Amino acid sequence: MEVSKPLLIAVFACLLATGGFVLNWLLTRKQIRLLSAELEAHKKLIQQLTKAQQNFYNTIEEGQxxxxxxxxxxxxxxxxxxxxxxxxKTVSEQDPDSRLYQRAAEMLQAGASIDEVMHSCDLPAAELQLLMNIHKPA
Known part of the structure; x- marks a missing residue:
């Protein structure tokens, strides 16, 4: 029994095509596994980043x-x-003595003499001397 040449070529072509399909299928499966692992890693990273983002938002809200x-x-x-x-201001405006002493202190700090302040504020020299001692520059 003789097998015809075209039949042998056809069988060989089918075997070759089948081998190519199997090899392609194996490579595709390997690629799918690698891409699945990479996808899982990316999902974990996204979860971590989402959690960090939420923590950041919480920190901002607390700060606000x-x-x-x-x-x-x-x-x-x-x-x-x-x-x-x-x-x-109301209390200081209501106490006339306080205003006199404050005015006297301001005059003394501005360089007025004791006599000028005595005549202007109608205060005794002893009190003006005390004010000078209290308000004199250190």
């Missing part, structure tokens, strides 16, 4: 909350300081 609390405290303190300044 603290900043808002500090801003409210500063606003409250500013209004309290303003109210206290008004009270001090």
């Amino acid at each position: 909350a603290r900043s808002m609390a500090v801003a409210r405290s500063v606003t409250t303190l500013e209004s309290e300081i303003s109210a206290l300044a008004k009270q001090i």
